[in-house]
Amino acid sequence: MNKKRASLLYLILAACVIFTGIEGRAADNSESGQPAYGDALITGSIGEPSILIPMLAGDSASHDVAGLIFNGLVKYNTDLTVIGDLAESWDISSDGLVITFNLKKGVQWTDGVEFTADDVMFGYKTIINEKTPTPYKEDYLQVKKAEVLDRYTFRVTYDKPFAPALTTWGSLIVLPKHLLEGKDITKSDLTRKPVGMGMYILNRWTSGQEVVLDSNKNYFEGRPYINRYIYKIIPDPATMFLELQSGSVDMMGLTPIQFTKQTDTDFFIKNFQKYRYPVFSYTYMGFNLKHPWFKDKRVRQAIAYAIDKGEIVDVVLFGLGSPATGPYVPNTWVYNPDVKKYGHDIKKSMELLKDAGWEDSDGDGVLDKDGKKFEFSVLTNMGNSLRVKTATIIQYRLKKIGIKMNIRALEWSTFINEFIDKRRFETVILGWSIGIDPDQYDIWHSSKTKEKEFNFVSYNNPEVDELLEKGRRTFDIDKRKEAYHRIQEILADELPYIFLYVPDATPIVHSRFQGIKPTTIGISYNLHKWYVPKSLQKHVMEQ
Amino acid sequence: MLTYLLKRLLEMIPTLIGITLISFLILQLAPGKPTDVLTEMNPKITPEARERLEKLYGLDKPIMTQYWMWMKRVVKLDFGESFTTDRRPVMDKIWDTKLPLIDRRLFITFLINVLSTVLIFLIAIPIGISSATHQNSLFDKISTVFVFTGFAMPGFWFALLLMMLFGIYLDVLPISGFKSMEYESLSLSGQIWDRTKHLILPVFVSSFGGLAGISRYMRSSMLEVIKQDYIMTARAKGLPDATVIYKHGLRNALLPIITILGLSVPGLIGGSVIFEQVFGIPGMGQLFYMSVMMRDYPMVMCILTIGGFLTLVGNMVADIGYSLADPRIRAK
Numbered sequence: 089m090n091k092k093r094a095s096l097l098y099l100i101l102a103a104c105v106i107f108t109g110i111e112g113r114a115a116d117n118s119e120s121g122q123p124a125y126g127d128a129l130i131t132g133s134i135g136e137p138s139i140l141i142p143m144l145a146g147d148s149a150s151h152d153v154a155g156l157i158f159n160g161l162v163k164y165n166t167d168l169t170v171i172g173d174l175a176e177s178w179d180i181s182s183d184g185l186v187i188t189f190n191l192k193k194g195v196q197w198t199d200g201v202e203f204t205a206d207d208v209m210f211g212y213k214t215i216i217n218e219k220t221p222t223p224y225k226e227d228y229l230q231v232k233k234a235e236v237l238d239r240y241t242f243r244v245t246y247d248k249p250f251a252p253a254l255t256t257w258g259s260l261i262v263l264p265k266h267l268l269e270g271k272d273i274t275k276s277d278l279t280r281k282p283v284g285m286g287m288y289i290l291n292r293w294t295s296g297q298e299v300v301l302d303s304n305k306n307y308f309e310g311r312p313y314i315n316r317y318i319y320k321i322i323p324d325p326a327t328m329f330l331e332l333q334s335g336s337v338d339m340m341g342l343t344p345i346q347f348t349k350q351t352d353t354d355f356f357i358k359n360f361q362k363y364r365y366p367v368f369s370y371t372y373m374g375f376n377l378k379h380p381w382f383k384d385k386r387v388r389q390a391i392a393y394a395i396d397k398g399e400i401v402d403v404v405l406f407g408l409g410s411p412a413t414g415p416y417v418p419n420t421w422v423y424n425p426d427v428k429k430y431g432h433d434i435k436k437s438m439e440l441l442k443d444a445g446w447e448d449s450d451g452d453g454v455l456d457k458d459g460k461k462f463e464f465s466v467l468t469n470m471g472n473s474l475r476v477k478t479a480t481i482i483q484y485r486l487k488k489i490g491i492k493m494n495i496r497a498l499e500w501s502t503f504i505n506e507f508i509d510k511r512r513f514e515t516v517i518l519g520w521s522i523g524i525d526p527d528q529y530d531i532w533h534s535s536k537t538k539e540k541e542f543n544f545v546s547y548n549n550p551e552v553d554e555l556l557e558k559g560r561r562t563f564d565i566d567k568r569k570e571a572y573h574r575i576q577e578i579l580a581d582e583l584p585y586i587f588l589y590v591p592d593a594t595p596i597v598h599s600r601f602q603g604i605k606p607t608t609i610g611i612s613y614n615l616h617k618w619y620v621p622k623s624l625q626k627h628v629m630e631q
Numbered sequence: 632m633l634t635y636l637l638k639r640l641l642e643m644i645p646t647l648i649g650i651t652l653i654s655f656l657i658l659q660l661a662p663g664k665p666t667d668v669l670t671e672m673n674p675k676i677t678p679e680a681r682e683r684l685e686k687l688y689g690l691d692k693p694i695m696t697q698y699w700m701w702m703k704r705v706v707k708l709d710f711g712e713s714f715t716t717d718r719r720p721v722m723d724k725i726w727d728t729k730l731p732l733i734d735r736r737l738f739i740t741f742l743i744n745v746l747s748t749v750l751i752f753l754i755a756i757p758i759g760i761s762s763a764t765h766q767n768s769l770f771d772k773i774s775t776v777f778v779f780t781g782f783a784m785p786g787f788w789f790a791l792l793l794m795m796l797f798g799i800y801l802d803v804l805p806i807s808g809f810k811s812m813e814y815e816s817l818s819l820s821g822q823i824w825d826r827t828k829h830l831i832l833p834v835f836v837s838s839f840g841g842l843a844g845i846s847r848y849m850r851s852s853m854l855e856v857i858k859q860d861y862i863m864t865a866r867a868k869g870l871p872d873a874t875v876i877y878k879h880g881l882r883n884a885l886l887p888i889i890t891i892l893g894l895s896v897p898g899l900i901g902g903s904v905i906f907e908q909v910f911g912i913p914g915m916g917q918l919f920y921m922s923v924m925m926r927d928y929p930m931v932m933c934i935l936t937i938g939g940f941l942t943l944v945g946n947m948v949a950d951i952g953y954s955l956a957d958p959r960i961r962a963k
Contacts, residue, residue, distance in 0.1 A: 130812075136921075139716040146716055221684060221716070274718050294734065295724070296913025297808060318812070322911040323920075324787075327807045330794050334806055501663025501926070540681065627812075 121602065121621020125303075128316035128627040129601065129618070132328040132340040136321045137299060140282040140290065143215050143222045143260045144274065153299055153319055156615070157284035160259030161189050161208065161242075164524055166607035168420060170254055174203065174262065174285075184249030184563050189257065191240040195308045197264050198289050205242040208257075209234060210265035212244075214273060221274065227256040249561045251568060252525040287312045287616040297321060303616075313603070313619035316627070332360075338598040344406040347594040360596050363606050366419070367593045370412045371478065371519040372585040373466065377546045379514055381464070386444040388583040392430035393437035394489045395482055401589050404477045408594055412587035414576040415520070415528055420608070421565070422526040424573040427580035437489050448490050455490040463492040464514040467507055470497040475517045478588060482517075509539050511546075517588075524609075526572050527560045532579075547584040600624040632954075639950065643943045650939035651705070651932065655698050658928060664690060665714035665926040688714055701932065710933040715925055721933045725915060733826065737937070739809065740907070740914035743830065744899045747838040748892070755842050756888070759849020763857065763884075764876060774846070782843035786902070790836045790909045797832065805829050807911035833910045837902055841895070848891055853884040886957055893949025896942045 135149035142154045161175040172178070175189040195203040214220055215228050230253070233245040246253060264283050268276060282290060285308070288301035299319040303312040320337060322328040329346055331337040333355070342351065347362060356362075373391075375382040382388060397411035416423045441447075446455040446462055455462040466482070468475040479495045486493045493515075498507065507513050520531065530536050533556050534548040552575055559571040579585070595611065597604060603618045604611050620626070666684045685691050689700065704711055710721040725737045732738055758778065762771040781789075798806035805811060809829050810822075817825060856862065857880060865875045903916030911917075915934060922930035 144716050150716070218683070221687060223680075225680060279717055294730075294913070295727070296736065296917055297810070297911075320808070321913075322807055323917060324807075324909045324911065326791055327794065327909055327911055330791070330798060330806050334798050334802070336806065336812075499662075501661070505662045 121623065123313055123603065123617075123619040124622040124625070125311070125313050125619075126315055126622070126628070127600075127620040127625040128318055129314050130318040130320055130336065130338045132320050132322050132331060132337040134321075134323050134325060134328065136296060137293075137319075139279045140293075141263070141273065141276075141279055143211070143220070143224055143263075144279065146223055149319075153301070154282065154284075155259060155286070156288040156301060156317065157282050157286045157290060158259045158262060159284070159286050160262060161191070161257040162254060163258060163613075164255075164609055166605075166609055166613065168524055168608060173258075175257075178254070180254070180563055184251075184561075185247075186243065186245045187254060187257075188237070188241065188243045191242065192308065193240055195285055196306060197266075197283055197285050198304055198306070199264075199267070199283050201264070201266050203262075203285055204239045205236040206239075207262055207265045208242045209236050210269065211261040211263040214263060214268070215261060219272075224260055227252070228261075249563065251560045251563055252523075252527045254563075255523075255525055288317050291316075307616060309616060312616035314601075314615075317615075332596070338601070340596060342594045342596050344404075344408045344594070347408060347596075348406040351596060356596075359599055361599045361601075361604070362594065362596045363604070363611055364408065364592050364594050365606060365608065365610065366410065366417050366590050367521075368417055368524060369519055369521040370415060370417070370590045371475065371517065371588045372412070372415075373482065373588060374516045374518060374545045374585045375583075376511065376513055376515065377548075377584060378511065381462070382514065384444050385582060386440045387446070388586070389430070390437040390440035390444070390489070391486065391491070392583055392586045393433045393440065394485050394491075395430075395586060395588075396432035396485060397588060399432075400478050400481050403481060404474050405589065405591055409589045409591040412590050414579055414587055415522065415531070415585075416526060416572070416576065417522070417590055420524075421569060422572045424576040427577050429580070430586075432485075434489060441489065446490075453490060454492055461492065462490065463494070465494040465496050466515045466517055467496050467498060467503060467513050468517040469500050469503050471500070474591075475519070479517050508544050511544065526568065527556075529556045529560055532556060532575070532584075545584050547582075549578060549582065552578055600626065635954075636951070639947050643947070646943060647936070647939055648702075651702070651936055652698065654935040654939070655701065655932060656694070658931060659694050661926070663926050665928055666690065701929075705936070710936075711929040713922075713930050714927045715922075715930075721929045724918060724930065725933065725937070734809075734913075736913060736915045736918055739912060740900070740903050740916055743833055743837065743912070743914065744903065746830065746834045747841070748895070748899065750834060750838040751841045751845055752888075752892075754838070755845035756849050756885075758842070759846040760853055760876065760881065760884075762846065762850040763853030766854065771850075778843040778846050781839040784840070786836055786840055786905055787909045789839065790832065790906060793832050793836065804831055807909075809912050829912075833906055833912060836910075837899075837906050840902070841898075845888065845891065848888060849884065852887050853880060856880045856884045859883075882956065886953065889949050889952045889956060892952070893946045896945035897938065900938045900941070 133149050133152070135147060137145070137150040137153045138147060139145050139150055140154045140157060142151060142158055145151055145154060159173050161173060162170050162178070163173040165171040172192075174192055174195060176192045178187055178189045180187050189205075189208070191203070191205055191208070197203055212228060212231070212234050215222055215225060216231075230246055230248075230250055231244050232247045235243050237243055244253075244257075262285075263273075264278075267278060267283055273279075280293060285304075287304055287307045287309070289304050291300040291302045293299045298321060301317040301319070303315050303317075305311045320331075322331060322337070325343065328337060328340055329342075329350070332340055342362070347364075351360065351362065373395075375388055377383060401407060401409045401411055410418055413427050413429060414424065418425070441455060445457045447457070448455050450456065466479050468479055476495065476497050479493075483493045483495060508516070522528070530542045532543060532547055532549075532552055534543065534550075534553050536543040537546050537548075555571045555575050559568050559575070562568060593610065597611070600620045601618050602621065603614070605614060605617075607613070664685070665688060666681060682691070689697060692700075701711070708722075712718050713721050713724060726735050733742075755778075758774050762774055765771055794806045797804040805828055809826070811817075811825050811829075814822060814825055857876075862875060862880055865879045870879075900916070903914060904920050905916070906912070907914045907916040908920055915937075919931065919934045921927075922934065
């Protein structure tokens, strides 16, 4: 699932409180049976897929299902390096401008036709086509030239070296040319009955109820053990949890309270296995840097000192997350652990505020400067209770140092259109879902401050601009690391955002499923290797 | 009678147009656009790409032009294509002719609402009558507490409690959805029983909340009637109590209830949105909720138009029922 978001960043919507993406943690099931074919895995989702062609889909439910049906040229390995998927290997020219993919031979679409470089070319031409309504066009418009060298060789040439380029050739791009050529892709039957080459094949899709997939016996990485994968749509999270208890759902994402309290019973310990690992996302408090008060770095730092991040993680996430120090997830190669940290320190906070001219001169308990009281609002989106709770804790902490913070929760569209886009905010609490590639040009570069662009806090630092440019223009991992580590140092000092926490994904899977190996990218990457020993199989199906 | 009906039918047209116009305008007032889902906070979308998408959906035109374009299609019963990424015709989503009748969204919602309305009337009317005839008795008090509990309890919460009781502890009913996994392999009677099991909780929950209103109306209307002179006459000439109440009293007391039936249609459609969400039932209410969240204008407009139409039909049916039950109206 993350591989599709390779170079994508978007704000986590309220719905993401329940993670449908499934990934995992250390505790491994002891192998108590031989791998066997059979059984069905039923996973619960609050959202329904809308379209099963990856490049046309905008929602995570569609990508979750389409990701089982389609593969890409490359994918992320469990250690976050890029490895071949449909590509056997690839060469990057020394100047970083040309990538040549050598494709695997003998891979078949599930209708029996062989997969070739023409299918990649067709997908590329479709995604850059003016008429294709896709949100992912931008990365492919960077390509200067694409060519099919022979049946199994595909080459792309770029104008400038572009580090995230390799990972854009993931599963968004491959389409069956023999079925789609000359047709309007949005009107094609394939949007609801896709033909792919992935580990599962669509069997049926009943709107509003379920998507049923059968295993691809000819899958090029080996036939999946689990015969059937059912994606069951249950819009209400509480209902889904009851379905889990009743045995009608085998796998779902848990909320923090479900993970720590409600599943802490003998029944769950006996029948289920819980996993836990950090999500590629973080929640932050962002300042409007055009605002006269928050322009002052000392004020931002003072607020950071007043906040206790550990407390937020403990109370809001029930400990299922970690305090954030920058815009990257801990324990990844790009993460810099040695940046300036802001422990909870009221004294330092007060000193900084005093330096900046904020003092309680009239003794009413609220700081003031030039006759104005230190009172501001924080905006967040309605429906995401984690963010509102976070705001409430910050409100309490700021009150202690004499700052009055008001909380306003707004409906998502209103929030974005009327407040973020028009820059009508003082501070916000929001989150970014980040890609595995560290390129965050769009969030921090000073050229990205126009309406609808993502540097909406108006951050401007020439050194960061330069480093961002440097980081995306080289494939050399050490040079990239250097650039991004420095960016994290600067951001930690200047605090355009106060980075609050990185939440954990907390999926639960029925314990009859074995072969699950949790890694940084989760648990579902090796779904085709999961199995249920013969004696434990629950759903027996005709073959 | 026929001219009356015709007149009522013709009156429905401007009303329906008014409903659609207001719905259309209110929909546009809500901030955000259908393209937001694809483009909002997605750094890969350039302003040009956004404009292209808006143009694709016809959102760059003035609102009244958009409405006019919509209207021109709708008179031909073409509700357009959904704005979600699947771009399916809107009618196809509500009434998918490729599916069996029982799996079509509009039918599911209709079925549940009809069943729960029937259930409400079957339970509420006897309760109302008994409460009136035994005013201030123990039964009256208990039933009052009972129906108001139902009225006051949030539907979604009550639904969850019942799911826990019947789905987990007793394990006799399915928790959510509208058919079981092994549905396809069941015999016809098995399939019917499977659907019935899935319907029990939703129908019960959606009727429980409606009991209070109807039974209280029935009670007060019956109390009113019992005080009338003709009831006293009926009693005076020695008719048995049952005849007095059920023949002379009930018919008159039912009149206001018929009106309420007609007016309850919008409430039922609104209620569907909530319980279909909780029970994971793939009906129109669930589709409506998702469409509103996605700002899928054609879909929302289609459902609102159907809802508006059903409400008007409900009102008309109530009027007809009224005139059938009350000769005084028929005479006019």
